[in-house]
Amino acid sequence: DAKTTQPNSMESNEEEPVHLPCNHSTISGTDYIHWYRQLPSQGPEYVIHGLTSNVNNRMASLAIAEDRKSSTLILHRATLRDAAVYYCIQGNTPLVFGKGTRLSVIA
Amino acid sequence: DTAVSQTPKYLVTQMGNDKSIKCEQNLGHDTMYWYKQDSKKFLKIMFSYNNKELIINETVPNRFSPKSPDKAHLNLHINSLELGDSAVYFCASSHGNRGTQYFGPGTRLTVL
Numbered sequence: 182d183a184k185t186t187q188p189n190s191m192e193s194n195e196e197e198p199v200h201l202p203c204n205h206s207t208i209s210g211t212d213y214i215h216w217y218r219q220l221p222s223q224g225p226e227y228v229i230h231g232l233t234s235n236v237n238n239r240m241a242s243l244a245i246a247e248d249r250k251s252s253t254l255i256l257h258r259a260t261l262r263d264a265a266v267y268y269c270i271q272g273n274t275p276l277v278f279g280k281g282t283r284l285s286v287i288a
Numbered sequence: 289d290t291a292v293s294q295t296p297k298y299l300v301t302q303m304g305n306d307k308s309i310k311c312e313q314n315l316g317h318d319t320m321y322w323y324k325q326d327s328k329k330f331l332k333i334m335f336s337y338n339n340k341e342l343i344i345n346e347t348v349p350n351r352f353s354p355k356s357p358d359k360a361h362l363n364l365h366i367n368s369l370e371l372g373d374s375a376v377y378f379c380a381s382s383h384g385n386r387g388t389q390y391f392g393p394g395t396r397l398t399v400l
Binding site: 217222226268276278280 | 292321329330331332333336344346378380385386388389390391392393394
């Protein structure tokens with residue numbers, strides 16, 4: 182079973198920043214936090230991952246709480262193409278997907 | 289150019305038949321996976337192979353048999369198909385079993 186909890190759904194306006202929260206209160210010291218997303222009718226796609234420090238890449242930023250029990254995926258400017266289910270995954274292998282957060286982007 | 293490809297994209301078949309889904313990756317990865325996504329959209333790992341050897345085998349009926357002829361391919365053969373096998377099956381690959389996973393486009397299997 183997935184060890185993370187995420188809101189079922191969130192909504193954002195286009196070109197606004199989006200903060201997707203995730204709780205992973207049972208995380209251990211060696212567990213990475215991974216984010217994947219699944220666009221409609223496609224396979225999951227890697228977004229970002231981190232261990233302790235905040236991480237940035239061309240797609241998003243990952244802010245990890247100091248106690249590592251929660252994290253936030255930040256999309257700096259949501260576009261319509263960012264509408265997807267976003268999965269926060271705790272651990273290393275295998276990846277255990279939960280229900281994710283369905284992000285809707287409104288034009 | 290497709291990194292992880294699967295064939296066929298759609299598969300409709302009768303109960304009791306045997307079918308195969310093929311997966312190929314051109315990323316040079318050594319680890320490949322099969323996932324099942326059911327009608328409720330839960331995505332669960334089924335198998336993982338590293339260098340053609342099975343390393344993860346979740347609780348999957350033995351009607352499902354993965355076969356890895358080489359590191360670039362991991363095919364899924366399903367015997368005696370049942371209604372409950374209807375789902376979307378995703379193949380993925382990674383460099384090592386902790387690397388970022390790259391997923392294929394999925395195969396939608398419908399068992400009638």
